[in-house]
Amino acid sequence: MNITTKKTRVVVGLSGGVDSSVAALLLLEKGYDVHGVFMKNWEETEDDGFCTVAEDLADAESIAKTLNIPLHVVNFANEYKERVFSYFLQELTAGRTPNPDVLCNTEIKFNAFLDYAVSLGAEKLATGHYSRVEHTSDGKVLLKKAIDNNKDQTYFLHGLSQKQLHPALFPIGGIPKPEVRELAEKNNLVTFDKKDSTGICFIGERDFRDFIRKHLPTQPGNMVNKNGDKIGEHMGLAYYTIGQRHGLGIGGSKDSSGEPWFVSQKILQSNTLVVVQGTNNPNLFAPRLVTEPLHWINDTPLDGVNKKMRLTAKTRYRQQDQDCKVTLHSNGSAQVDFDQPQRAITPGQYLVLYDNDICLGGGIIAAAQQPE
Numbered sequence: 001m002n003i004t005t006k007k008t009r010v011v012v013g014l015s016g017g018v019d020s021s022v023a024a025l026l027l028l029e030k031g032y033d034v035h036g037v038f039m040k041n042w043e044e045t046e047d048d049g050f051c052t053v054a055e056d057l058a059d060a061e062s063i064a065k066t067l068n069i070p071l072h073v074v075n076f077a078n079e080y081k082e083r084v085f086s087y088f089l090q091e092l093t094a095g096r097t098p099n100p101d102v103l104c105n106t107e108i109k110f111n112a113f114l115d116y117a118v119s120l121g122a123e124k125l126a127t128g129h130y131s132r133v134e135h136t137s138d139g140k141v142l143l144k145k146a147i148d149n150n151k152d153q154t155y156f157l158h159g160l161s162q163k164q165l166h167p168a169l170f171p172i173g174g175i176p177k178p179e180v181r182e183l184a185e186k187n188n189l190v191t192f193d194k195k196d197s198t199g200i201c202f203i204g205e206r207d208f209r210d211f212i213r214k215h216l217p218t219q220p221g222n223m224v225n226k227n228g229d230k231i232g233e234h235m236g237l238a239y240y241t242i243g244q245r246h247g248l249g250i251g252g253s254k255d256s257s258g259e260p261w262f263v264s265q266k267i268l269q270s271n272t273l274v275v276v277q278g279t280n281n282p283n284l285f286a287p288r289l290v291t292e293p294l295h296w297i298n299d300t301p302l303d304g305v306n307k308k309m310r311l312t313a314k315t316r317y318r319q320q321d322q323d324c325k326v327t328l329h330s331n332g333s334a335q336v337d338f339d340q341p342q343r344a345i346t347p348g349q350y351l352v353l354y355d356n357d358i359c360l361g362g363g364i365i366a367a368a369q370q371p372e
Contacts, residue, residue: 007031007032007033008032008033008123008124009032009033009034009035009120009121009122009123009124010027010032010033010034010035010122010123010124010125010126010169011034011035011036011037011116011117011120011122011124011125011126012024012027012034012035012036012037012125012126012127012128013036013037013038013039013109013113013125013126013127013128014036014037014038014060014063014064014071015038015039015056015060015128015197016038016052016055016056016057016058016059016060016063016191016194017056017059017128017191017194017196017197018128018180018181018184018189018191018192018193018194018196019128019129019130019172019180020060020127020128021059021063021128021184021189021191022128022171022172022175022180022183022184022189023126023127023128023170023171023172024036024063024064024067024069024126025067025183025184025187025189026171026172026183027126027169027171028067028069032124034067034069035069035070035071035072035120035122036060036063036064036067036069036070036071036072037071037072037073037074037113037116037117037120038056038057038060038061038071038072038073038074039074039076039108039109039113040053040057040073040074040075040076040077041076041077041080041084041104041108042077042080043077052197057073059190059191059194062190062191063189063190063191066187066188066189066190072120074113074116076108076112076113079107079108079112080104080108083103083107083108083111084100084103084104084107084108085100087100087103088100089215089216091348092212092216092238093216093238094268094348095237095238095266095268095347096346096347096348097241097242097346097347097348097349098348098349099348099349099350100200101156101200102155102156102158102159102350103159104200105156105157105159105160106159106160106164109127110125110160110164110165110168111164113125114164114167117167122167123167124167124168124169125167125168125169126168126169126170126171127168127170128170128171128172129153129156129157129170129172129173130146130148130151130152130153130170130172130173130177131143131144131145131146131152131153131154131157131170131173131359132144132145132146132147132170132173132174133165133168133169133170133173140162140298141162141165141166141168141297142297142298142358143157143158143160143165143297143358143359144173144357144358144359145354145357145358145359146170146172146173146174147173147174147175147176148175148176148177150177151176151177154352154354154359155314155317155350155352155359156317157359158295158297158350158352158353158359158360158361158362159295159361159362160297161297162297162298165297181193208239209235209239209247212238212239216236216238217236218235218236218239219236219237219238219271220233220234220235220236221233221234221236221237221270221271221272221273222234222270222271222272222273223248223250223272223273223274223275224272224273224274224275225274225275225276226264226274226276226283231250231275232248232249232250234248234273237266237268237271237273240263240266240273241263241346242263242264242265242266242284242344242345242346242347243262243263243284243343243344243346244262244263245260245261245262248261248263248275250275259277259278259279260277260278260279261275261276261277262275262276262277262278262279262281262284262344263275264276264281264283264284265283284343284344285341285342285343286341286342286345286368286369286370287337287338287340287341287342287370287371288335288336288337288338288368288369288370288371289315289335289336289342289345289351289365289366289367289368289369290333290334290335290336290365290366290367290369291333291334291336291351291362291363291364291365291366292333292363292364292365292366293331293332293333293363294328294332294333294334294353294361294362294363295361295362295363296360296361297359297360297361298360298361300328301355301360307327307328308325308326308327308328309325309326310323310324310325310326311324311325311326311353311354311355311360312324312353312354312355312356313326313336313338313351313352313353313354313362314351314352314354315342315345315346315349315350315351315365316346316349321354322338322339322340322342323338323339323340324336324337324338324339325337326353333363333366334363335369336351342368345365345368346365347364347365347366347367347368348364348365349364349365350362350363350364350365351363351364351365
């Protein structure tokens with residue numbers, strides 16, 4: 001009697017890019033029953049025709065046809081606006097600089113999309129992220145950095161839970177990016193030389209200020225130097241971020257040094273933008289930050305006995321890991337002291353913590369601080 005072994009079904013998010021294309025290819029080679037899903041997370045209008053949804057969908061359809069796998073198209077635009085975009089606007093209004101890509105992973109790709117994958121009979125969910133997972137003997141899942149450190153995306157995945165990581169597969173996490181493109185070309189995938197997408201879809205290649213102006217009212221205010229002297233006006237704190245150089249409109253002629261100006265502080269109460277001169281201006285650096293309550297992927301490594309721990313951290317994507325000491329507070333927030341002062345620590349962005357190549361979790365940066 002012939003016994004047919006049922007293949008494990010895995011749903012892969014096909015974004016229309018080379019990374020997810022190769023992820024689907026590798027899953028097929030491993031013998032999975034692969035279904036592709038194209039997620040539409042933003043509704044375009046005539047004014048917002050800068051998001052490449054149509055082009056990306058066409059590429060996803062081409063990949064599915066080449067690999068001979070089903071492609072499902074699902075619209076998560078309402079969920080995206082409710083769970084991600086609303087947060088984006090709230091943070092900007094509060095004078096902070098949000099990172100919606102992190103929330104997109106926790107709320108859409110590994111939440112709404114995960115539910116959809118289960119409805120398709122999937123046991124596993126895969127994406128083209130550059131990261132890895134390791135299942136331990138005690139039933140836990142570790143989130144680990146990709147082999148290609150230049151492309152590692154664990155920064156954007158640090159908010160995932162054990163429930164979200166258990167079914168997750170990251171097929172390209174152990175492959176360098178050049179090899180990913182080689183595999184795509186070798187297997188006749190049309191995305192092999194497609195440019196990597198940057199930024200978030202709802203802004204795309206469009207000017208950030210033009211986009212924000214459609215959703216938030218401008219609130220002009222004073223632009224001052226570190227002494228409080230007015231040197232210009234800003235168009236609204238939401239349009240600027242800590243460490244920003246371009247778009248200030250004050251040039252280098254306001255001071256005899258002739259050095260460029262940078263945003264060093266946003267004061268929401270007085271609607272004031274503080275700027276300083278010089279790339280290495282000490283006002284742009286801080287050795288300490290405090291966070292909102294941290295999310296830990298596994299159990300908190302800091303307990304009642306050991307409330308301090310030496311780890312490494314990133315305060316922004318693509319930053320080299322920075323040595324630091326983490327002190328946990330009773331409410332779950334933390335104080336992080338760096339061995340070297342960090343430039344342009346930005347409230348609203350994420351601090352992500354690592355133990356060698358293991359991503360432990362992280363949290364939103366509340367403020368930069370100087371030692372008492």
